[in-house]
Amino acid sequence: MAQKKSSEFDKVFSVWDILVIAFGAMIGWAWVVSTGDWIQRGGVIGAMLGFGLGGLMIFFIGLTYAELTPAMPDCGGEHVFSYRAMGPTGSFVCTWAIILGYVSVVCFEACALPTVVTYLFPSFLQGYLYTVAGFDIYASWLAVAIILAIFITYINIRGAKTAAILQTILTCIIGGAGILLIVGSVFSGDASNLDGQMFVGDNGGSAFSNVLRVAMMTPFYFIGFDVIPQAAEEINVPLKKIAKMLLLSILLAVAFYVLIIFSVGLVLDSGAIEASQESGSGLVTADAMAVAFKTSVMAKVLIVGGLCGVVTSWNSFMIGGSRAMYSMAESYMIPPVFGKLHKKYKTPYVAVALIGLLSCLAPLLGRKMLVWIVDAGNLACCVAYCMVAISFVILRKKEPTMPRPYKVKHYKFVGAMAILMSGFMVVMYCIPGSAAALVPVEWAFVGGWAVLGVIFYIGCKAHYGKKFGTLVQVANDELDKEYALERKAAASIAASEAGPKHAEATVGEAEVSVALSEAKAATAAATVTAPATFEYHLPVDIVFGAGKVAQTGDIVKPLGSKALIVTGRSSAKKTGLYDKVKDSLTAAGIESGLFDKVQSNPLTTTVMDGATLAKSDGYDMVIAIGGGSVMDSAKGIAFMAKNDGDVNDYIYGRKSGDEALPLVLIPTTCGSGSEANGFAVLTNPDTGDKKSLRCPAIVASKSIVDPECMMTMPKGTVAAAGFDAFCHCFEAYTANNAQPFTDALALYAIPLIIESLPKLYDGEGTLKDWEQMSVAATIGGMVIGTAGITLTHAMEHPVSGLKDVTHGKGLAALAPAVVNATWQGNRFKFGRLARMMGGYTAEDCAEKIRGFERSIGLDLTLSDLGVSEEDIPWLTDNCLKVSPANVKNTPGSISHDDIAELYRAAL
CATH class of the missing domain: 1.10.10 (Arc Repressor Mutant, subunit A)
Incomplete structure (x- = not known):
């Protein structure tokens, strides 16, 4: 029962934007500084074959991404794919791994940039500081890296479109520099330069091994296409075209690398490449550019392209890493603060800032960091790729009807190849002595990241409970x-x-x-579809207005001469309201007594005690001063004062009665609506059953609704009571027993609650807000008296009956899960509710209710209220035992197992 929501991101990326983001990320700067190393490892042709083989492996993996991305175009890419296929734990591992890959690239580029600058300006290194693993760290080297890290971070916080514009400019510069080298090699190169360096190795076996060594390095350089699914929510392109751009970016990157390797081999022979490698800078590609055009100026031109490549990779992976962190934070797998979007720029600025901080710190470890981070990030990316490939196959089996705008042909073959190839790469990194095996320092990076992941996993799962690992899908117009x-x-x-x-x-x-x-x-x-026939009867007499409670004596004088005032243990006395009512009664010549034993979630035993007092002392009316618990108790007392036996017999229909003492209700909380209907919710302490006494006789003779009586509520009580009123209105509106009059009342009341309750909770409400909230709460009582309540209340009553929790808090813990499971039963009405709260459609309703809860401090789970997995069987059975009519009143079909699952979802 996955929830859906509208995307919070702005859709700003065009076709060109996503192509240059992916392609710019993949070509980066490595072609400038590492081409000589690739040729020395595998030879010119061997290195080209290595990149071709690596590109083929990545292409199969890319095909799985091409199908999954348009099918699930949510922020987070791998997070969503693996969640749908493997659940929260698999999703955590996959996303945590890809984040390491992204962070490694960002740190990689932070170290690479000053290296490239050093080639351009040999005297650039100034202010020696210290040495790490044989590499000297200079103040100027650090300063350039940190300044650019701050700049890239700022660009990414400013907005995705700003980052895309920068990416476009720089990618064009990179592409232009590369094309110049390729064209120059055609005119200045010599095929004889390939002699002796086509392959590296004494025989075919060793040559193939060296080709494989190059191929095993390539995943790191092809990381970049997977930034597209990370930013899928921000792409304003037809879904099928997203898949095509993803695959095109891979093909372009493979072609670019292969052509650059060939161009360098045409221009420089093996001796020239070796000399360039040993010269200190190791920028063989730049030296090849100088030879091709017979001027060192062109080497500088190519280095500028390399500088741009540093920034494009940096920029792309800042986008990808921050979106991956955002998606994990949305699922409470890491602290939710990383899921915050900038109010103006709509970017996950906290996640961006953290990755930016890491990119500032990375250069402190020196250039050796390049080697360490490359291989650690490679392994992490290959693990994520393998898990996505597995997810691709699982989802073809698990969700065959999932809309797939781009559907890969021969999925079994493609999936098998993607799994085998990515899995092979993972194994090669792990086997000691293999061409790609990690060294201890690199394993330290991987191990440290894994330990940090375990800490987040355990800590967040313990802290956020059932929120951990939740997934709210983003609704997409093209798919739905x-x-x-x-x-x-x-x-x-x-x-x-x-x-x-x-x-x-x-x-x-x-x-x-x-x-x-x-x-x-x-x-x-x-x-x-509204009912053709219905009945509507509401015999309650409501007296509404600020200051009306001071007139209580005159209002109730026709009802009797001796009143039993029912209250809670102390609040009515502390606020002075009890004295105000008593004095008004005395002035009207009405004698009064006090029963102040009512507690929250009132008990049937308390009702029996009050009824005994009413009978023995000859009271001829009952006046309640308090919230829903007090009013419900007063109803029970007034009823049992005129009827014999146990109130439980009347609750369960074993007996019936149609008399009660005249009843006056003065609500002090704007929530229960008990002042406007004929039932009282009471809890049997022996069984834990929380069920209603229902009888027309307990409809109040007079209900004095005075907004000023509500103003002493603590903010927590305001929230809980107000949310109860909200639930009354939306449940009655969506109930199967709803009718035009209750619909009209509910639709009038709900906007009043949405507008006023957050203000009252924040302490900013005026008398107008108290009036609106009081009216809405009373309407809530009216509509449930006719249309009834539904599954949210039915499931909450066992919770507060068992755990004695505040009723409104229990409702808040349950409502989003229940709505998410039942909106299909009345799409029109739930859609209208969603729009009242700022959403669009029925799918948005549950998430908008959760947002409303956050605004009044009620973002709760059942776990927060003390409910555990062990309680679910009793809660489920009790719900169906006590409230079968309310379950039946719920739109859609709800089974025993559905209710149990909803309790779990709300934990």
């Missing part, structure tokens, strides 16, 4: 046509209400017309 239609209709309605010009600016004149007609048709369809 029904969702897109509803979004368009909602946007069109809003635009039309703002005026014709705004409508045209928002979605276009033709689209507005079509979407409005579709929206009206949906509304008409919903109206047609």
Whole structure:
């Protein structure tokens, strides 16, 4: 039952943007500084074959990405793929591994940049500081790296489009420099230079081994295409075209590397390459450029291209790494702070800042860091690639009907090749003595990252409980046509209400017309399905207004002469409200007594004690001063004062009665709505059953709703009570027993709650807000008295019955999970609720409710309230035992197993 939400990112990337981000990431700077090393390892032709072989391996992996990315175009790429296939633990491992790959590249580039600058300006190194692994660290070397690290971080915080513009400019410069070298080699190169350096090795076996050594290095240089799925939510391109751009970027990168290797081999013979390697800078490609054009100036030109390559890789992997961290934070796999988006730029600025900090620190370890980070990042990327390939195969079996805009042919072969090749690369890094085996220092990087991952995994799982490993999918118009239609209709309605010009600016004149007609048709369809016959009866007499409680004596005088005042243990006394009511009664000539034993989640035994007192002392009316618990207790007392036996017999229908003492209710919390209906929720302490006493006789004779009586509530009580009222309204609105009058009332009340409750919680509410909240709460009581409640309340009553938790908090823990499981039963109404809270469609409703809860401090789980896995069987059975009618009143079909699973989802 995965949730869906609307994307919080801006869609800013075009086709060209995603191509240059991926291609620019893959070509980077390595072709400038490492070509000589590749040739010396495998020979010119051997190195070309190595890159071709590595490119073939990556292409098979890329095919799996090409299918999965448009099918799940959510931020995080690998995180989403592996989650859907393997669940939270597999997703954690896969995403944590790819983040190491991204971070390694960022750190790699931070060390590479001053190395390239040194070639351009030999006197650049100034201010010797210290030596690491034989490499001298200079102040100027560090300064350049750190300054650019800060610049790249700033660019990425400023926004994805800004980063894409920078990427485009620099990638064009890189491509231009590379093309110059290729063209120059054609005119100045000599095929004889290839003699003696086509392959490296004494025989075919050793030559092949060296080709393989080159191939094993290539995954690091081809990392970059997978930045596309990381930023998928920000791409404004048809989904199928995203897949094609991803594959094209791989092909272009392979071609670029192969041609650069061949060009260097044509221009420089083996002796020249060896001399260049030993010259100190090791920038063989730059020396080849100088020879090809017979001037050292062209070497500088190519080095500028290398500098741009440093920045493009850095920039791309900053994008990819930060989005991967964002996706993990959204799933509570790492602290949620890394999932925060900048309010203005819509970038995960905390994640960007952390990666930026690491890129500032990396140069402190010197150039040797290049070697260490390359291989550690290679292994991590290969692990992630292998897990994505496995996910590709699993999802073809597990979710065969998943919409796949780009569907790979012969998926079994492609999946097998991707798994075998990526798995082979992982094995080669792990086997001691193999061509690609990691050295101890590199294993230290991998091990340290793994330990940090374990700490996050255990810590976040313990701290966030069932939130850990949750996945909220992003709804996509292209994948979900029904969702897109509803979004368009909602946007069109809003635009039309703002005026014709705004409508045209928002979605276009033709689209507005079509979407409005579709929206009206949906509304008409919903109206047609309203019940043809219904009954509506509400005998309560409500007296509403600020200051009305001071008139209590005059208001209730016709009802009797001796009143039993029912309250909680102390609050009504502390606030002075009890004295105000008592004095008003005395002034009206009404005698009064006090029953102050009511607690939260009132007990049937308390009701029986109060009824005994009412009978023995001859009270002829009951007045409640308090919240829902007090009012429900007063109802039970008034009822049992006129009926014999145990109240539990009446609750379960073993007995019936139609009399009660006159009842006056004065609510002090704007939540329960008990002042406006004829039932009282009571808990049997012997069984834990929390169930309603229902009878027309316990509808209040008078309900005095005075907003000023609510103002002494602590903010926590305001939130819990207000959310209870919210649930009453939205449950009655979506209930199977809903009817036009209850719909109208609920639709009036819900916006009042959404507007006023957060203000009251923050302490910023005015009397108007208290009035609105009080009206809405009373309406909530009215509508559930007629339309009833649904699964959220049905599931909460066992929770507060068992754990004695605050009712509103229990509702907050359950509501998003329940709504997410039931919106399909009435898409129109849940969609309308979602739009009231700023969403678009029914799929958005659960997430918008969760957002509303956050605004009032009720972002809770059942685990937070003391509920555990061991409690679920009892809670499930009790829900169906106590509230079968409420379960039946819920849209859709709900089974015993569904309820148990929803309890688990809310833990």
